[in-house]
Amino acid sequence: MARQERAVRTRNALIESAAELFDRDGFETASLSTISARAGVSNGALHFHFASKAALAAAVCEAAAQRLGRITGEGGEQEQADGALQILIDASHALLRGFSHDVVLRAGFDLGDSPESTGAGEDLHRRWQGWVEAVFAQADREGTLADDVSAQDAALAVVAAVAGFEALGGQDPQWLSPASLTRFWGLLLPRLAEESVLDRLVASGTAAEAG
Amino acid sequence: MARQERAVRTRNALIESAAELFDRDGFETASLSTISARAGVSNGALHFHFASKAALAAAVCEAAAQRLGRITGEGGEQEQADGALQILIDASHALLRGFSHDVVLRAGFDLGDSPESTGAGEDLHRRWQGWVEAVFAQADREGTLADDVSAQDAALAVVAAVAGFEALGGQDPQWLSPASLTRFWGLLLPRLAEESVLDRLVASGTAAEAG
Secondary structure, three states: OOHHHHHHHHHHHHHHHHHHHHHHHOOOOOOHHHHHHHHOOOHHHHHHHOOOHHHHHHHHHHHHHHHHHHHHHOOHHHHHHHHHHHHHHHHHHHHHHHHHHOHHHHHHHHHHHOHHHOOOOOOHHHHHHHHHHHHHHHHHHHOOEOOOOOHHHHHHHHHHHHHHHHHHHOOOHHHHOHHHHHHHHHHHHHHHEOHHHHOOOOOOOOOOOOO | OOHHHHHHHHHHHHHHHHHHHHHHHOOOOOOHHHHHHHHOOOHHHHHHHOOOHHHHHHHHHHHHHHHHHHHHHOOHHHHHHHHHHHHHHHHHHHHHHHHHHOHHHHHHHHHHHOHHHOOOOOOHHHHHHHHHHHHHHHHHHHOOEOOOOOHHHHHHHHHHHHHHHHHHHOOOHHHHOHHHHHHHHHHHHHHHEOHHHHOOOOOOOOOOOOO
């Protein structure tokens, strides 16, 4: 293995290991020596890649932000076909799937919540919220949002509910199941979607096996 | 002050202090000596009242459960007048008010989420969820829930959203503001409420200054 490739692997292993320990023990409690041991590298190697625990947290947030970017970008090519609301439904399913099996994504979102790690990275909840607001504004422009619904109120409800599924899912994985989110969309869509597009929307997502 | 009264005050001060430190530092990190110092009592006094940190956590949960009981029981006498949906709206506002200013309530809910404190007390999220489900079932029976809405799906959406307001509010207090929750209810009620009762429902709550 070339030296550079080995360095990238080590760095990624450290990010993964840090995410696991931040997720399990919290940023404050997780120790650098446990993180390096779990990644199978020496303390020296950790310090070669990351100057501090905060730098490691920033790298976890950056990796999580990339994954969120893929989730919110996933619908790019289907935009014309399905419209903004379906793109949002699909992304919300992909995000909850991520929360249930991708510890880097989960830890990245949680690090933004932790006062001790402030400044470690951008607040991913806020980034997700900005994207949801933009998608509802797009639905409004394309005429698929119901006339009497404000795009901002719709975004507020969806962002709150998804954050709730995430928070409750930490205790009871049932909340992160696709079935729970599908029931939420099944309830909300008749309120949000313009009547003529409602029948075309798939509350369970159109890409349930992807992502 | 009588000895018994003093003992009750000391116990309550310890519960309040423990809730503050569990909330700020987490159950695992909070130390008994910091808790007793903040309550202005000796370590000996703490150990007289509570055998362990877990016992203190259990007392915080019990105190929070009592407060939740008052919130969900608040609507008792107005039940006939306003119907189940208004009682739920009012209780959700009281709960978010509690999350923003009552550290015992907030810490009690969070302790149920913390794996380290498992068994410290009942899971208050679950208790709140059970109550929300019962209220929607009541709305269904009294005919104020829209015909095509399932009481269980409605409960799922409301429980998820309230948990999301709580989780996001830890970062940005705006999420715990009455205005945010009012916008959520304003969006959701036309979907949930039977048409003839919709005009009577107050999304901002009927007891905004109480509780």
